[in-house]
Amino acid sequence: MIPVMLPTEVSRVAEATREAGSSILMDGEQRVRAEGVPVETVLREGDTVQEIVKTAVGFDLIVIGTRVTKIRDLLLVGSLTRKVIRHSPCPVLVVK
Helix, strand or coil: CCCCCCHHHHHHHHHHHHHHHHHHHHHHHHHHHHCCCCCCCCCCCCCHHHHHHHHHCCCCCEEEECCCCCHHHHHCCCHHHHHHHHHCCCCEEEEC
């Protein structure tokens, strides 16, 4: 059986996701501003890689994190990060 969500449930999940994203961005913005670094935050919806690449047009650098789950993965980069690097209009700094 395929799980099905009613439109109202989908709306609630989408809103909760937006709120969580906004909270994460506000926390990061406060931390960066506390260090005296100017920052601008943007919350986008859609395909992650496409939205990062579109938003980066006109910027000098993308800083992106990657999770390392195993020692052998230290030399590997996740597929999302790899796609951003491949399609980015500017340099990408990968932080582990």
